[in-house]
Amino acid sequence: MSEENLNELEIISPSLAASVITKKELFNTFSLKDEKEKGTDPVVARIKQLIIQRVDTSPKKDSKEDRMKYLNAAQNLLESFIPVRTLSNVIELYHDINKHLQAENRMMRTLINESMNSIKIFMF
Structure with missing residues (x-):
């Protein structure tokens, strides 16, 4: 679909x-x-x-x-x-998925930090 x-x-x-x-x-x-x-x-x-x-x-x-x-x-x-x-393909896929998850986590941390900084600026 x-x-x-x-x-x-x-x-x-x-x-x-x-x-x-x-x-x-x-x-x-x-x-x-x-x-x-x-x-x-x-x-x-x-x-x-x-x-x-x-x-x-x-x-x-x-x-x-x-x-x-x-x-x-x-x-x-x-x-x-x-x-x-093959098992080596599974390992490659695992590393690829892990790399994407780490990048997503970094992006989320950056967004959270930027949001927190905006809140601090707004509060002061």
């Missing part, structure tokens, strides 16, 4: 959009059989399966914005799995 399709569905029926934006629907393309046919190491295929199992079954909040975030996260995860066939 694309963002555009989800937006159209949200206009027609938010409840239908909610029923489509679920783990069951978005991850239904993943299968251990397909991974085996692609030549994925069995341990790596199982790691992918376990990661998918850890994904929440649906967005935490029943809102258009959260459904869009959930859709994007699911698509990003599945896309990141495409080249992962």
